[in-house]
Amino acid sequence: MVAAATVAEPSLVADFAAGGGALLEAAAARWPQAALLATDIDAEAVAAIRVRHPSWRAQRLDFTANGARLAVSREALGDRGDCVVLLNPPFSERGAAARWTVSLDEYDYRCGRALAFACWAADSLSPASELICLLPAGVVHSERDASAMAALARLGDLEVTPCEGDSLFTGFRLRTVCLRLRRGPLSPALDGEREEAGATPPIDGLARGQAKAWTEASSRFRGPAFVHTTDLREGRVMIRRRLPAAHPRSDDPLCGPMVLVPRVGRPDVRKVCVWVDRGEGLVISDCVIAIRRESLPAAEGLAQTMRRSWALIEPCYGGTCAPYITLKRLAAVLGSLDIEVGPAASSDDLETVVAVGG
Ligand SMILES: C[S@@+](CC[C@H](N)C(=O)[O-])C[C@H]1O[C@@H](n2cnc3c(N)ncnc32)[C@H](O)[C@@H]1O
DSSP: OGGGOOOSSOSEEEETTOTTSHHHHHHHHHOTTSEEEEEESOHHHHHHHHHHOTTSEEEEOOTTOHHHHHHHHHHHHTTOSSEEEEEOOOOOOSSSSOOEEEEETTEEEEEOHHHHHHHHHHHHOOTTOEEEEEEETHHHHOHHHHHHHHHHHTTEEEEEEEOSSOEEETTEEEOEEEEEEEEOSOOOOOOOHHHHSSOBSOOTTEEEOOBOTTOBOBTTOOSSEEEOGGGEETTEEOOOEEOOTTSGGGGSOBOSOEEEEESBSSOOGGGOEEEOOOSSOEEEBTTEEEEEOSSHHHHHHHHHHHHHTHHHHGGGOBOSSSOBOOHHHHHHHHHHTTOOOOSOOOGGGTTTOOBOOO
């Protein structure tokens, strides 16, 4: 977990469920200059840490208690943009209900306890600080935790990687994932989902991504490249993460040259990007739309036209919460620019292409 951090030299490393302090000991070995903060609900564990590591700040804290948590975490992490929080929260929880409330970006979400620990910690972080948290793999896929996961993904750059080997918990094996969140500027809520649900015939050549923004993806994997809106930068597609080869979406990448634009997000002409397919295919998140072209020059020509005509396209992003564009609106505005959105989607693509007929 410590190796997953991307903050080069944190001034503070904190663990709010520090237990025996093993995670912070690993952190101290990697960053000898960092200050260390260990809290835990277990008074004996805290006392033992104080004895073993007198230079650390150690205190008893029930992380589920809102007032005490906010006082300690905000005071410690404050405005610092160079902190790392390491968390191996308690997993076991009686009942499967989403019992815990987390407030992120001014909205309340309910989720299970392990994810709630991650959300509470993430909420205290300033931009550029980082959370590395171990979670049961079920959190990433469960209905119960889906809305809180989506809110967490909007707080910054989120990566979820399956842990190698399973953890042994009281006699049974549990699949776990490592969640890494580097706080950044907020990205908008996923809005407009319902407008495109129940879709009618696809619009040829327009594909809306189907993979969740927090899909398990990492630079270590060897499957197809995975692209989210944060990977669309200055007209270029930054390939930073791939899916595992065995991931269900790895069998169904989008192929061929295409123009990528955000479906959800503040409209930004710099995010109109050309994807040059070198034969490996691409999986896009559900916040991205792909417009496929038959050749690279055609994709580049389309991107140029869209950039030149941005004053017409930009107002097509609407919505009561975060701005978004529907495939129907995109097809209509491209049509008004005499751009056909073909070529036709192949039958293989029909599952990934979602659209509203015009
Ligand atoms: C899996 S252990 C963490 C191990 C630890 N990170 C290490 O490196 O050794 C989970 C810890 O969460 C603590 N814990 C459980 N409920 C808590 C709560 N409400 N607030 C703070 N800590 C809690 C437990 O006392 C336990 O030490």
